[in-house]
Amino acid sequence: MPAYSFTVNGNAVTVNAPADMALLWVLRDKLGITGPKYGCGVNACKACTCLVDGHAVTTCSTKVSAVQGKEVTTIEGLANGDTLHPVQQAWLELDVAQCGFCQPGQIMAAVDLLNRTRNPTDAEIDAIENVCRCATYGRIRAAIKAAAENMP
Amino acid sequence: MNEPRGFSTGRRKLLTYAVSSPVMTIAAGLAVPSNAHAVPLPLMPADTVDYYDVGDSIVQFSAPTMPLVKLSVGTDGKVTLEMPRLENGQGIATALGMMIAEEMDVALSDVVVSSADAQPQLLYNQITGGSSSVRCFDPVLPVMAAAARARLVAHAAQQWGLPPSTLRVEAGVVIAPDGRSATYGSLTVGAATLPLPNALPKHPSQYNVIGKFTPRLDARDIVTGRKKFTMDQAVPNAKPTMLRMPSQIRGKVVSVNNLAAVKAMPGVIDVVVVPPGGAIVPRQVGVAVMAETFGQAWDACRALDITWGDGTNKGQSNASIFAALKAANLPLALPPLGALTVDGEFEFPAATHCPLEVECAIVDARADRAEIWAGMQTPIVALQATAADLGLPESKVKAHVIPSGGAFGRRLFWDPVQVAAYVSKATGRVCKLMYHRSDDIRHTRLRPPQVHKVRATLLLGSVVSYEQRIAAIRLDARHGYGEKFTAITGALPEGTPQALGNLGYEQFFFKTMVSSPYNYGVSTKVLTPVTFDWNTVSYRSVHIQPARLAEEIITDEIAKKMGKDPVAFRMEYLRLPRARAVLQRVAAAAQWGKAMPVGFAQGVGVHMESRAFTACVVELDARDPAHCKVARATIVIDVGKPINPSGIEQQCHGGLAEAVSLVLNAGLTIKDGLPQEGSYSQYHWARMKDFPKNVEVILMPNVGDPIAGMGEPGMAAPSGAIANAYARATGIKPRKFPLNAQAPFVATPPGQLPAPTL
Numbered sequence: 001m002p003a004y005s006f007t008v009n010g011n012a013v014t015v016n017a018p019a020d021m022a023l024l025w026v027l028r029d030k031l032g033i034t035g036p037k038y039g040c041g042v043n044a045c046k047a048c049t050c051l052v053d054g055h056a057v058t059t060c061s062t063k064v065s066a067v068q069g070k071e072v073t074t075i076e077g078l079a080n081g082d083t084l085h086p087v088q089q090a091w092l093e094l095d096v097a098q099c100g101f102c103q104p105g106q107i108m109a110a111v112d113l114l115n116r117t118r119n120p121t122d123a124e125i126d127a128i129e130n131v132c133r134c135a136t137y138g139r140i141r142a143a144i145k146a147a148a149e150n151m152p
Numbered sequence: 153m154n155e156p157r158g159f160s161t162g163r164r165k166l167l168t169y170a171v172s173s174p175v176m177t178i179a180a181g182l183a184v185p186s187n188a189h190a191v192p193l194p195l196m197p198a199d200t201v202d203y204y205d206v207g208d209s210i211v212q213f214s215a216p217t218m219p220l221v222k223l224s225v226g227t228d229g230k231v232t233l234e235m236p237r238l239e240n241g242q243g244i245a246t247a248l249g250m251m252i253a254e255e256m257d258v259a260l261s262d263v264v265v266s267s268a269d270a271q272p273q274l275l276y277n278q279i280t281g282g283s284s285s286v287r288c289f290d291p292v293l294p295v296m297a298a299a300a301r302a303r304l305v306a307h308a309a310q311q312w313g314l315p316p317s318t319l320r321v322e323a324g325v326v327i328a329p330d331g332r333s334a335t336y337g338s339l340t341v342g343a344a345t346l347p348l349p350n351a352l353p354k355h356p357s358q359y360n361v362i363g364k365f366t367p368r369l370d371a372r373d374i375v376t377g378r379k380k381f382t383m384d385q386a387v388p389n390a391k392p393t394m395l396r397m398p399s400q401i402r403g404k405v406v407s408v409n410n411l412a413a414v415k416a417m418p419g420v421i422d423v424v425v426v427p428p429g430g431a432i433v434p435r436q437v438g439v440a441v442m443a444e445t446f447g448q449a450w451d452a453c454r455a456l457d458i459t460w461g462d463g464t465n466k467g468q469s470n471a472s473i474f475a476a477l478k479a480a481n482l483p484l485a486l487p488p489l490g491a492l493t494v495d496g497e498f499e500f501p502a503a504t505h506c507p508l509e510v511e512c513a514i515v516d517a518r519a520d521r522a523e524i525w526a527g528m529q530t531p532i533v534a535l536q537a538t539a540a541d542l543g544l545p546e547s548k549v550k551a552h553v554i555p556s557g558g559a560f561g562r563r564l565f566w567d568p569v570q571v572a573a574y575v576s577k578a579t580g581r582v583c584k585l586m587y588h589r590s591d592d593i594r595h596t597r598l599r600p601p602q603v604h605k606v607r608a609t610l611l612l613g614s615v616v617s618y619e620q621r622i623a624a625i626r627l628d629a630r631h632g633y634g635e636k637f638t639a640i641t642g643a644l645p646e647g648t649p650q651a652l653g654n655l656g657y658e659q660f661f662f663k664t665m666v667s668s669p670y671n672y673g674v675s676t677k678v679l680t681p682v683t684f685d686w687n688t689v690s691y692r693s694v695h696i697q698p699a700r701l702a703e704e705i706i707t708d709e710i711a712k713k714m715g716k717d718p719v720a721f722r723m724e725y726l727r728l729p730r731a732r733a734v735l736q737r738v739a740a741a742a743q744w745g746k747a748m749p750v751g752f753a754q755g756v757g758v759h760m761e762s763r764a765f766t767a768c769v770v771e772l773d774a775r776d777p778a779h780c781k782v783a784r785a786t787i788v789i790d791v792g793k794p795i796n797p798s799g800i801e802q803q804c805h806g807g808l809a810e811a812v813s814l815v816l817n818a819g820l821t822i823k824d825g826l827p828q829e830g831s832y833s834q835y836h837w838a839r840m841k842d843f844p845k846n847v848e849v850i851l852m853p854n855v856g857d858p859i860a861g862m863g864e865p866g867m868a869a870p871s872g873a874i875a876n877a878y879a880r881a882t883g884i885k886p887r888k889f890p891l892n893a894q895a896p897f898v899a900t901p902p903g904q905l906p907a908p909t910l
Contacts, residue, residue, distance in 0.1 A: 021448075022908055029392060029446060034380065037557070038383070038446065038586065041908055042831055045832045061908070063910050074377065092371050095371060097368060097370075097374040098806070099507075100373075101508045107375060131508060133506060133557075133558045134802070135808070135809030137843035138843060139805075140840065
């Protein structure tokens with residue numbers, strides 16, 4: 001099996017895996033990083049969303065070979081030590097989560113949006129397709145707007 | 153596992169409380185409703201749900217074993233409750249933690265609410281359902297916590313030679329008037345030897361915690377990715393396993409034609425045919441692949457060449473099912489009387505719970521013992537059934553209840569535990585089983601499709617009768633009250649698709665849940681379960697959401713026929729003052745009757761359930777009638793005694809999204825005995841764009857009414873409001889759900905899994 005090297009949350013890793021193995025399974029089953037969740041496997045629910053070189057990708061639909069040499073950030077790597085990212089902080093202040101299963105993906109999608117714009121419109125927030133079965137969408141929307149004001 | 157997972161181990165918990173349960177707590181709901189309203193005829197027969205509902209039954213069944221529930225104080229000052237319920241996002245752990253913090257005067261950050269392992273000695277006191285969890289603990293937990301506090305204070309008083317009444321407690325520290333102080337952690341060892349004192353919980357006027365917006369206890373773990381769900385548990389040597397399921401519901405595996413080739417695929421450890429069987433309820437059959445990673449297990453599942461045998465619903469489609477249900481539905485008693493009746497027949501297709509965490513379980517089955525990790529709403533019966541399946545004594549099986557990624561009723565059965573136990577035994581390895589989303593939707597348990605036929609009769613300007621006849625595919629309730637005796641009763645006679653015992657539970661749930669808020673004279677709602685050998689289970693609110701949705705639609709149609717405004721009509725016909733109060737409040741807050749742009753309309757719905765009263769007004773954008781969207785929602789809810797306003801608002805948001813989904817967008821399409829939908833791109837559970845941008849939830853104040861359940865009551869009022877807004881905006885009577893046009897899609901072939909989108 002070929003070896004792929006990239007960084008995950010700032011740590012260099014090398015994994016032996018088939019080129020077409022989804023990054024999600026490399027993270028979860030080979031590296032033991034369980035923040036990104038499986039919800040569908042077909043890029044529909046987006047629960048596995050992580051950042052690759054700062055951009056949101058669904059790891060269920062990203063081959064490990066595509067992240068060779070790149071920088072992968074999962075929910076576990078978002079905070080700076082005990083200092084939470086503004087999106088995480090807003091999530092706490094507005095008590096956004098319910099069951100929490102989709103939330104790593106929701107938060108990473110929100111971070112991606114706020115990396116692109118500091119003034120997200122409702123239309124841009126509507127374009128986030130991450131499914132929340134508990135439906136805490138109202139608070140997600142409010143938290144994204146609150147976090148926008150505290151982005152560095 | 154005695155120590156809660158995810159928390160520090162080795163802490164000494166010396167003061168453990170078991171308190172005599174103040175049983176007969178069920179005075180809630182015994183107040184005679186005030187029906188004193190002039191014109192409308194009182195509901196006849198009187199609604200039994202006013203007096204006794206399914207939540208009461210769970211409170212009552214739970215009460216005798218409440219003394220076995222453990223609340224303990226560690227030497228580190230942490231107060232721990234081993235909660236015999238499943239936290240699945242509904243916020244019960246936080247609500248119970250708040251009760252403890254309130255009564256013990258400890259910081260909420262020092263309260264740990266852990267998930268208790270299955271404890272068969274709790275009998276009926278470990279089922280999560282019926283919106284009953286907080287209702288079960290409200291009369292008990294404050295008493296336990298107040299007693300614990302009194303004991304700790306008594307020990308400090310003894311040490312200092314002071315009367316206990318002179319001491320106060322702040323944030324887990326007992327303080328004397330002279331300034332001496334002692335932490336709970338330092339007092340717990342000595343306090344454990346003291347007799348149980350008399351202690352009364354606080355009066356609501358003294359509350360500092362209860363009733364205040366409080367973030368979830370696990371919020372920080374969630375936003376940092378540290379919260380561990382079942383598939384995140386670090387169980388040594390647990391091997392990823394997936395199950396490929398048949399081409400039809402309850403189909404069969406005839407043969408696997410390339411077993412050797414698939415076993416030789418990269419990463420594959422074993423391939424196991426999972427045959428029929430299983431105690432109490434039938435096991436899901438299929439072909440399981442165990443591999444080093446889930447990616448490889450999925451690839452190997454797809455590569456299997458399987459000859460499938462027909463299922464028990466061969467040839468069935470939505471059309472044939474609805475035809476069968478209509479044929480089975482009981483006739484209405486009163487004949488149609490032209491202008492004097494309002495009639496409607498409503499079709500609700502099957503729905504999937506689709507919690508974001510798919511069905512999954514880890515099982516380590518050995519020759520002499522077994523261990524289970526899963527999100528289970530009924531862990532005791534899951535343990536007992538697994539013991540039977542594995543041929544082990546129950547005492548040799550442990551079941552760890554892992555907080556789950558949603559449940560909505562879906563985890564009342566333990567299907568993945570059954571399969572994982574079989575595969576673990578067959579392979580001699582620890583099985584970490586996860587269903588593919590596609591099969592999770594298609595094969596696992598669904599909300600039964602149903603047809604509701606309604607007729608209201610008007611005479612002399614008044615509604616004199618309301619009849620509702622419901623035919624639904626039979627609902628599997630063989631989980632009973634979560635342990636084997638009630639479960640086995642529900643499963644008798646064994647092996648039949650509709651057991652007499654199950655029918656009893658089904659009718660009991662119906663009669664203790666579905667009620668009417670209106671004085672509609674002679675009123676009947678009758679359920680006819682229709683036997684299809686199909687996998688069903690209670691879906692959030694069970695029969696209530698469709699039954700009350702239909703009644704809210706007919707209510708608007710009655711009002712229209714009588715030339716009355718929908719809100720004014722409801723104010724006249726609502727039976728109970730609290731229902732009228734929430735309606736009045738929502739009408740004012742939402743500016744009922746305001747001018748709306750062309751293509752938009754307001755709609756209203758009122759509902760009562762689990763001792764909660766709620767009303768909703770929505771504004772619907774129906775400019776494109778095939779793609780309606782809810783633009784605004786105003787919800788008023790009266791839960792009697794609110795514990796956590798944050799959680800209550802969240803449950804209202806969840807109920808609103810259920811309404812948006814089930815009324816407008818989401819339904820399953822059965823074709824040749826199999827749902828065609830297999831992902832969130834095909835089954836349209838609400839996404840961000842579907843959720844209204846303006847949502848206001850107004851919580852009525854605590855004026856001393858009994859505590860309500862909260863997990864389910866939030867669905868029906870918004871459901872009615874959306875459907876009624878649709879009728880007002882489009883002029884089309886809502887009859888077949890979902891109302892919006894469904895986009896065509898290419899279904900994954902029956903018996904196959906979709907390919908990864910790599």
